[in-house]
Amino acid sequence: MIDIQVIRQNPDEVRRSQTARGEDPAAVDAVLEADTARRSALSDFESLRAEQKNLGKQIGPLQGKAKSGDAEAQAALDELMKTASALADRVAAAENIVRDADTALDAAVKVLSNIVEEAAPVGGEEDFVVLHEVGKARDFAAEGFTPRDHVEIGEILGAIDVERGAKVSGSRFYYLTGQGALLELALVQMAISMATKNGFTPVIPPSLVKPAAMEGTGFLGQAAENVYRLEADDMYLVGTAEVPLAAYHMDEILDASKLPLRYAGYSPCFRREAGSHGKDTKGIFRVHWFDKVEMFSFCDPADALEEHQRLLSFEREFLDALELPYRVIDVATGDLGSSAARKFDCEAWFPTQERYRELTSTSNCTTFQSRRLRIRTKQADGTAPVATLNGTLVAITRTIAALYENHQQADGSVNVPAALRPFLGGIEKFTPVK
């Protein structure tokens, strides 16, 4: 949610942002209009309410006198009660107007996406800017063999079973078996130990949350169609640990001197993948469920840009350790989620697709989420919302796919990068089981 003060004081800035995203700038005017209406409704209600309170204070003592048989007091009381009765109707009416105006303003503000950073490239999905390229794609022709895709390698290693995943759960589901299962555990351990070293508190959060948590993190807006909802219980399956991590401090006032608070959450992620039919149907690249270790920071808004760079550097540290060729892109405004002011994606090279594909992603949500979730710090003149940022450390399935494809050998085995070996009992390669 954008600060209503910001919209009042600088509506042009918000219009610019909406336009950059390809969203309607007129939504800003709707907010301003609703705001004016609410203010006038509130002032009407307040004066009536004050009048009513005053009246009540006169009635109390009179009632006592009237009960003890004071006829004069009784007459005055009857008169006051008439006034009070009429006033009550007016108060109720004014209150309804305020409530409606509140609802209208709230709805109008929630339509607006976060204000994008000035530096973010403007445009659609294809208008990203490449910031870094790291590592080099292997020349498989020079090595004398054609690379196998991750599905084929997963089969050879006895690591991935998509057929039985489909039999039991449907398309876009999988089993990790044997060395595939071990690889997930190793990646998680490596990610968590790296995060801990970098000052993050490891967290295993709930992956089933109430509407308030989903709503507060902004996933019930434009992304709602990708969220699984449990109708019978009115609960949601999270699509990322970002949701329970952000909501962890919901409705809290944090100690400003303790910021930044950094958490690394390990959770399953559930995604309906509505609207991506026919896209990445092969293997485990795009699935309805996967596990992920997600970084999440609560920090002073003044430090958000710096913290964003830090999260990006941790993502890169992880990819470097896995010895994967990748690039970092600055995602264009039109391709940002509604909560993000800026987003960087790390994309690994997939030799069989001959292109870079997203592996991790980090977003600066500034105070957009914290306003909805009411997460703030105490300041001299009240409270102020904190900034929230998130970043993927490791999305297991895509990372496994990238590792298999990039580190495969002609005989179907896969080399284990040195940094990962300690988490796999020291083995140097995954060997075919068939």
Add this chain to the structure above:
RNA sequence: GGAGGCGUCGCCUAGUCUGGUCUAUGGCGCCGCACUGCUAAUGCGGUUUGGGGUUUAUCCCCCAUCGGGAGUUCAAAUCUCCCCGCCUCCGCCA
């Protein structure tokens, strides 16, 4: 799932039966000031959150806020109903 208890402005707590100076009591903690020759004591003041007004260094004022919502009433922390959360016991279960 069943029975019972509880939820008050950081923490603890009074108030709820019997609706109205509740403008929510007291203690602890914290902050400020005063005083005292000393890491302390004592005294005084302040200390929920959100919104609005005024000012914009402050100060002050108004409205709402007693887990959430609905209702009764001229008037709700207080009465009624629904929901949420916590605790105890029982049942079930990994």
